[in-house]
Amino acid sequence: MLAMIPFPDISPEIFSIEIGNFTFALRWYALAYIAGFLAAWAIVVALMKRPVLWGREAAPMAPGMVEGLLTWVIIGVILGGRLGFVLFYQPGYYLRNPVEILFIWQGGMAFHGGLAGAALAGWLFARRHSVAPMRLADAMAVSVPVGLFLGRIANFINAELWGRPTTMPWGVIFPGPAAQSCPWGWEGPCARHPTQLYEAGLEGLVLGLVLAWLVWRRGALKLPGLTLGVFLAGYGLSRFVVEFWREADAQFITPDNPLGHVIRLGDLGLSMGQLLSLPMILLGLGLILWARRGAPAGPPRAG
Incomplete structure (x- = not known):
């Protein structure tokens, strides 16, 4: 008999409150975002x-400005995601049902879109407040892996975005007819x-530790673009690799x-996740090379 791990008995809802005919529920996924x-x-x-930590020992903006940046980024992530x-994933369905684009409570967010939205929001904020965009992007890149880690854990609790069937002993028996629809x-x-x-470990924990080490031990923020480049290349590579074991979205699967x-x-072929990750890898590597061209002689001084 094959070794398998039963899905843990964890509800997607932390708690719910009923007020008349209205039910308010706090879900792990929402808490992960917050x-x-x-x-x-x-x-x-x-x-x-x-x-x-920064070049010329001057941060790109005052700490008090971060609260305003957060507001812009939240809007960018939600709209972009x-x-x-x-x-990227269901254009045909939403073309037929455009009103449902607004129904974000039904689920359906794409990380690559959310990242693009956050990048645009950060750039607009930097322009409006005369902040160096690349240095601000470096700071934002350091902060992303924590959210990625929490979000992927929430995906697991929701029993969504699972992988392909496996006989490995760490395979998880996810609930639901879709998850239990395996090969004949x-x-x-x-x-x-x-x-x-897998993604929580690579995109969140490992990438987060690498960025923290580069910033606090290797002075990466002294080279504008280096931290952002490592994040983009690191996330793109992690996502590209995990996609080999991740189940594709149902709309892409045919007999x-x-x-x-x-x-x-x-x-052979590429999944949508891999296709969207390739530009991130290439852009990240390009930024790393570009940033290193401006490196001073000898190793950068740690903060």
């Missing part, structure tokens, strides 16, 4: 309070790769395309 934004705010404030999901001939419960946890590739090269 905690992620608060953590990002605290990290960026801490960076702005440490001028020694929703529009990214609509355009599969015996017993269908276990799947817990790709949410002749069971792996849901959006670009097919014979038996």
